[in-house]
Amino acid sequence: MAKKTTPTKKKTKSGRLxxxxxxxxxxxxxxxxxARGIGDYIRNHTGWIILxxxxxxxxxxxxxxxxxDGIITSIHLPAIKEVSKLTDIPxxxxxxxxxxxxxxLDFPIVTSDQHAIGRMAAQHFMSNGIRQFAFCGGNEKAPxxxxxREGFVDELSRKGFSCEIYEPSFKKAVNMPDxxxxxxxxLASLEKPCGVFVFFDGWARxxxxxxxxxxxxxxxxISVLGVDNDRWLCELSQPMLSSVxxxxxxxxxxxxEQLDRLMRKEPVKPxxxxxxxxxxxxxxxxxxxxxxxxxVAFALRYIREHACDPISTADVLKVTGMSNSTAYRKFMKSxxxxxxxxxxxxxxxxxxxxxxxxxxxxxDVSKAAGFENVRYLTQVFREETGLTPTExxxxxxxxxx
Numbered sequence: 001m002a003k004k005t006t007p008t009k010k011k012t013k014s015g016r017l018x019x020x021x022x023x024x025x026x027x028x029x030x031x032x033x034x035a036r037g038i039g040d041y042i043r044n045h046t047g048w049i050i051l052x053x054x055x056x057x058x059x060x061x062x063x064x065x066x067x068x069d070g071i072i073t074s075i076h077l078p079a080i081k082e083v084s085k086l087t088d089i090p091x092x093x094x095x096x097x098x099x100x101x102x103x104x105l106d107f108p109i110v111t112s113d114q115h116a117i118g119r120m121a122a123q124h125f126m127s128n129g130i131r132q133f134a135f136c137g138g139n140e141k142a143p144x145x146x147x148x149r150e151g152f153v154d155e156l157s158r159k160g161f162s163c164e165i166y167e168p169s170f171k172k173a174v175n176m177p178d179x180x181x182x183x184x185x186x187l188a189s190l191e192k193p194c195g196v197f198v199f200f201d202g203w204a205r206x207x208x209x210x211x212x213x214x215x216x217x218x219x220x221x222i223s224v225l226g227v228d229n230d231r232w233l234c235e236l237s238q239p240m241l242s243s244v245x246x247x248x249x250x251x252x253x254x255x256x257e258q259l260d261r262l263m264r265k266e267p268v269k270p271x272x273x274x275x276x277x278x279x280x281x282x283x284x285x286x287x288x289x290x291x292x293x294x295x296v297a298f299a300l301r302y303i304r305e306h307a308c309d310p311i312s313t314a315d316v317l318k319v320t321g322m323s324n325s326t327a328y329r330k331f332m333k334s335x336x337x338x339x340x341x342x343x344x345x346x347x348x349x350x351x352x353x354x355x356x357x358x359x360x361x362x363x364d365v366s367k368a369a370g371f372e373n374v375r376y377l378t379q380v381f382r383e384e385t386g387l388t389p390t391e392x393x394x395x396x397x398x399x400x401x
Contacts, residue, residue: 017048017049019049019068019070020050020256020259021052021063021068021070030246033248033252034072037249037250037253038050038072040253041252045260058073059079072091072255073094075094075095075102096112099143108258108268110275111272111275112248113277114151115154118153121197121244122155123155124242124282125195125286127345128289129291129300129335130223132192133162133163133164133195134196135152135153137165176206183206184214188214192216193222194221195225196222196223196224200227201227204226204233204243205226207224208224212238219284223285234281242280242282244277278396289301298319299316299339303343307343308346310347311343313340316339316343348381348384352392356396356397362390365389
């Protein structure tokens with residue numbers, strides 16, 4: 001019988017090549033995004049080889065054959081209990097973490113800020129003038145789903161709004177026909193127009209199918225928002241599905257960065273890193289503004305198209321023909337804030353997007369968002385986020401930007 005050998009680990013000029021096992025579910029959009037973020041990291045840090053086999057189920061035999069120096073793993077794999085016992089191999093996990101279910105895992109974990117995802121969804125609907133709200137968690141009982149619901153409901157409650165919660169009418173394992181029938185009954189009972197936040201894109205697509213069955217106009221009667229920005233699901237939906245970009249690429253980069261520290265025997269803190277969502281990718285399913293006052297609706301469209309030109313409150317008053325006092329009263333009634341605040345909100349979103357998706361200098365970002373003075377931009381941005389633009393970029397984007 002041939003003697004079992006250990007794979008040879010090659011050398012590089014800077015030392016031994018590090019072999020990193022990547023354990024994921026390649027058919028999941030979140031896992032694929034993690035892989036892209038890890039790719040961002042290794043393009044900037046030499047000396048890694050990624051070991052993965054997306055065609056095979058993760059097994060201890062396969063991991064032992066690879067003889068890795070480190071592991072980056074989904075915490076949702078069936079084999080995660082066995083993986084967690086490999087205490088002699090530096091490991092970092094990723095996925096939808098909850099203390100109740102995953103607290104036994106004794107290695108650093110990178111996860112999404114679930115409450116922030118819910119808050120962002122609520123803000124999206126409210127900024128479009130929606131005043132009726134609902135949450136669909138499908139039949140998912142995991143704590144992370146509840147956290148998204150809590151973030152959504154809490155943000156609405158903070159502004160004085162309530163929220164309907166979907167309760168499935170079936171108890172067995174879900175399939176598409178059962179889900180669509182159950183959703184159809186629920187949607188028919190909702191007061192409209194209504195903004196429906198769905199806990200992930202797969203169920204959001206089923207909800208759109210239910211709208212077709214019930215002859216509900218989307219987004220005019222039901223405005224729909226999912227989570228994960230799984231493009232093939234979102235862009236094949238009818239209408240195309242809006243979704244929360246949870247910044248999974250940043251999560252992948254962070255996981256790789258933390259594993260690198262562990263392999264260098266450096267401490268990693270905190271044990272659970274929560275990554276804030278990046279933005280909402282607005283498509284047809286939620287691209288609707290519901291305002292009874294046509295002057296407010298017109299003003300909002302003008303602001304969202306021209307806020308970064310830049311424009312001022314005076315420009316909005318000029319194109320709408322409203323007086324300052326009338327505009328203030330109408331905006332406070334419809335949105336709860338002034339024209340100036342709305343202009344600044346649009347500018348802030350533009351700044352965040354440019355900081356996290358481009359390598360533009362802060363000065364160029366300032367000009368692109370309608371700020372001539374970088375110092376004033378920094379002051380306003382710090383008041384909004386608690387961070388300077390540079391700090392926000394470092395925290396929310398991958399360093400290669």
